[in-house]
Amino acid sequence: MTVPAPERRRLGRVAAPLLAALPLLLLAEPPRPDPVECGRGALAAHPEAAAKAALARRAAREAGPGPSHVEGLDRGVDVLTYDVSLSVDPAREWLEGRTVIRLMAAVDGASSVPLDFAGSYELVEVLRDGRPVPPSSRTSSRLVLPLDPPLSRESRTTLEVAYRGAPPGVGALAFWGSPDGPVVTSLSEPFDARTFWPCVDDPSDRAVVTVRATVPPGVTAASGGLVTEEALPDGRRTFTWRLPQAIPTYLVALSAGRFSTVTSTYVSRDGEVEMPVVSYVLPSTLAAATTHLAAVPRHIEVLAGIFGEYPFVDTKYGIVASHFRGGMEHPTLTSIGSELLGDDSRDLTGLLVHELAHQWWGDEVTMRTWDDIWLNEGFATYAEVLYDERADGVEPGPNLAAWYDDGRYSGALGATVVADPSNPFRYTGAVYEKGAWVLHMLRRLVGDEAFFDALAVYRQRHALGNATRQELRSEVEEVSGVGLKQFFDQWLETPYRPILRVTVGNVPDASAVRVTVEQRQGHAVRHPQAAEGDASWYAFPLRVRLTDASGASANVTANVSGRTATETVTVPNPLGRPVTKVVVDPSKDLLKILEAATVGG
Ligand SMILES: [Zn+2]
CATH class of the missing domain: 2.60.40.1840 (Aminopeptidase N, middle-beta domain)
Known part of the structure; x- marks a missing residue:
C-alpha cells in the first residue's frame, strides 16, 4: 500500500497566501481539449485518500458481483451496543475475540441476524441470551445467526460470538514493526470492520461500542472514548475504552504498542470544559510528534469557531500513530501515519485539520450510504480551506484553484461526486476535491450567512445520525430560500465541469x-x-x-x-x-x- 505524502498541502500553505496577494494578470486559461474519458490528472491524491482507496478496491474485488459487502441489506435488526473484547499481542498475528451484540428487532418476526464477519476465524462459542446457538450459515464474509423463536418488533436479544485465529492477511488490522517494538493498528473504512469483529457493517446502523483490549506487559491499547485499566495476575493489562455516543462500525479502531503519550488541553468555547487532548506516539518519534501535535488544541478552537463546539467535548481528542501514511478519523482518536508524525520537516496542518473536521463531518454526522461519501470527505477537505481562511486569512477560491484543482476537464476531478457505493473511494479527486468545490460554490451561491446557518441546521438534525445529499439540499434550501435542484444535479450527479x-x-x-x-x-x-x-x-x-x-x-x-x-x-x-x-x-x-x-x- 503506497500513500502519497502530503507535500501538496505543505507547499499550499506556503504558497497560497502569496498567490492570493498577486494581481490577477491572466485573462484566460489556455484552451483545453474536450475528451470523454475520465483519467487521472496531475492532482496528487489527497494524503488521506490512498489508504482508504486501496482498502475499498480490495474489498470490491473480493466481494465480486452482488451486494454482500454493501450496506442497505434489509437485515431487520437495529444493533444497540457492541462490546468488542480482544486479546492481542502486537508481536503475533493472532486474535482471540469475544463480541457481545445487543440488538433490537426492527421488524416483526425477525428470524435471523446476518452478521458481517471474516470466515477465517475459528468460532469458539456462539450464544443467544446465554445459550449456545448453532449458526444458520457461514461464508467467507458472512455469519448468519438464527433467532428462534423470532423476535417481535422492538424486542431485544443478546448475541455473543467468541472466536480466534489469524486475522486475514489484508484486512483492518496491521501488525508492524517499529524501532520501539511491534505495533498493531487498524483501518476499517470502508468494509473491513468485519475482518476483526462480527458486526452489522452498515454505516447507518450506529451503536454504542466498548473496545476492551488485553495486551502484554508494557503495551498500551488505545481506542475511542475514555479508558479504564486493569492489571491481570499474569502481568497483562486490559484497557476498556468506552465512547458513550453511538457510531458506525467502520469508525471502531484498535491500536496497541509501546506508546508514549503527548497531552495538552482544549478549553471549550463556553469556557466550561477543559478537555484532555491525549495522543499516543512511538517514543522514537516523540520530539517531532510533540511539535506537530502542539497545534491540535488551536485546530479544535478554529474549527469549533466555524462549525460549533467539538462534538465529543465531554470525552477527549487525540492522535494515535498508525501504520499507513495518511489519516483516519476515528472518533476522539484520529490515526495518523507514524512516519509522518516522526518527520519534523513536514507541515501536517492540512492532514490534521482534515481528520479533526471529520469529528463533525463523518463521525457525528455520517453519510447514510457509501455513495454519499463526499458528505464526509468533501466536507473535511473544504474544512482545510475554511481553516486556512479563518486562521491565516487565505482566500478560499484561489486556495481551491491552486491546490485542490488539477485544472483538467477530465482529470482527477472528472468523475461524479456521487460515488459507486461498492467502491466509494475509487475516484477520490471527485469525492474529496470536487466535493470541497461543491461546498464552496454552494456557499457563494447562497451567501455566507445562509451557508453556515444551514450547516448548523444540517449538523443539529443529523447529529449522531446519518444524512443524505437530498437532506443536505433540502436543509440548505429551507434556510436560504434558494432552489438547489439544478445546482445539486450539475455538480454532484454530473461528471466533469463546464x-x-x-x-x-x-x-x-x-x-x-x-x-x-x-x-x-x-x-x-x-x-x-x-x-x-x-x-x-x-x-x-x-x-x-x-x-x-x-x-x-x-x-x-x-x-x-x-x-x-x-x-x-x-x-x-x-x-x-x-x-x-x-x-x-x-x-x-x-x-x-x-x-x-x-x-x-
Ligand atoms: Zn477524510
Missing part, C-alpha cells in the same frame, strides 16, 4: 455590458429525477471584473440560466465608461475551464 468562452460587449452609452457566455463542454447536465426547470447546461452566477481605460474597476454578476449553450446577459455597467479589459471569475469561485475571456464590440 468549459466556457466569455465575451463582454459594451453598449453605446456604456450604461451596461452584455456578457455572452458560451458553454462548450461535451456533456449535458444529468438529472436523475427530471423536473420542470431542469437545464441541460450549467447554471451559475458568473462574476466578472470590468476595467475601463483609466484603470478603474468594478465587479458585476451575470446570472447564467443554463437554458441554452450560449446566452447573453445584460447587466448595468457601474463604471459608466466603456470596458477595455475583463477578468472572469476574479475570486476563482467557479469550477470550470475558461477557454477565453475577451472584450467584444
Whole structure:
C-alpha cells in the first residue's frame, strides 16, 4: 500500500497566501481539449485518500458481483451496543475475540441476524441470551445467526460470538514493526470492520461500542472514548475504552504498542470544559510528534469557531500513530501515519485539520450510504480551506484553484461526486476535491450567512445520525430560500465541469455590458429525477471584473440560466465608461475551464 505524502498541502500553505496577494494578470486559461474519458490528472491524491482507496478496491474485488459487502441489506435488526473484547499481542498475528451484540428487532418476526464477519476465524462459542446457538450459515464474509423463536418488533436479544485465529492477511488490522517494538493498528473504512469483529457493517446502523483490549506487559491499547485499566495476575493489562455516543462500525479502531503519550488541553468555547487532548506516539518519534501535535488544541478552537463546539467535548481528542501514511478519523482518536508524525520537516496542518473536521463531518454526522461519501470527505477537505481562511486569512477560491484543482476537464476531478457505493473511494479527486468545490460554490451561491446557518441546521438534525445529499439540499434550501435542484444535479450527479468562452460587449452609452457566455463542454447536465426547470447546461452566477481605460474597476454578476449553450446577459455597467479589459471569475469561485475571456464590440 503506497500513500502519497502530503507535500501538496505543505507547499499550499506556503504558497497560497502569496498567490492570493498577486494581481490577477491572466485573462484566460489556455484552451483545453474536450475528451470523454475520465483519467487521472496531475492532482496528487489527497494524503488521506490512498489508504482508504486501496482498502475499498480490495474489498470490491473480493466481494465480486452482488451486494454482500454493501450496506442497505434489509437485515431487520437495529444493533444497540457492541462490546468488542480482544486479546492481542502486537508481536503475533493472532486474535482471540469475544463480541457481545445487543440488538433490537426492527421488524416483526425477525428470524435471523446476518452478521458481517471474516470466515477465517475459528468460532469458539456462539450464544443467544446465554445459550449456545448453532449458526444458520457461514461464508467467507458472512455469519448468519438464527433467532428462534423470532423476535417481535422492538424486542431485544443478546448475541455473543467468541472466536480466534489469524486475522486475514489484508484486512483492518496491521501488525508492524517499529524501532520501539511491534505495533498493531487498524483501518476499517470502508468494509473491513468485519475482518476483526462480527458486526452489522452498515454505516447507518450506529451503536454504542466498548473496545476492551488485553495486551502484554508494557503495551498500551488505545481506542475511542475514555479508558479504564486493569492489571491481570499474569502481568497483562486490559484497557476498556468506552465512547458513550453511538457510531458506525467502520469508525471502531484498535491500536496497541509501546506508546508514549503527548497531552495538552482544549478549553471549550463556553469556557466550561477543559478537555484532555491525549495522543499516543512511538517514543522514537516523540520530539517531532510533540511539535506537530502542539497545534491540535488551536485546530479544535478554529474549527469549533466555524462549525460549533467539538462534538465529543465531554470525552477527549487525540492522535494515535498508525501504520499507513495518511489519516483516519476515528472518533476522539484520529490515526495518523507514524512516519509522518516522526518527520519534523513536514507541515501536517492540512492532514490534521482534515481528520479533526471529520469529528463533525463523518463521525457525528455520517453519510447514510457509501455513495454519499463526499458528505464526509468533501466536507473535511473544504474544512482545510475554511481553516486556512479563518486562521491565516487565505482566500478560499484561489486556495481551491491552486491546490485542490488539477485544472483538467477530465482529470482527477472528472468523475461524479456521487460515488459507486461498492467502491466509494475509487475516484477520490471527485469525492474529496470536487466535493470541497461543491461546498464552496454552494456557499457563494447562497451567501455566507445562509451557508453556515444551514450547516448548523444540517449538523443539529443529523447529529449522531446519518444524512443524505437530498437532506443536505433540502436543509440548505429551507434556510436560504434558494432552489438547489439544478445546482445539486450539475455538480454532484454530473461528471466533469463546464468549459466556457466569455465575451463582454459594451453598449453605446456604456450604461451596461452584455456578457455572452458560451458553454462548450461535451456533456449535458444529468438529472436523475427530471423536473420542470431542469437545464441541460450549467447554471451559475458568473462574476466578472470590468476595467475601463483609466484603470478603474468594478465587479458585476451575470446570472447564467443554463437554458441554452450560449446566452447573453445584460447587466448595468457601474463604471459608466466603456470596458477595455475583463477578468472572469476574479475570486476563482467557479469550477470550470475558461477557454477565453475577451472584450467584444
Ligand atoms: Zn477524510
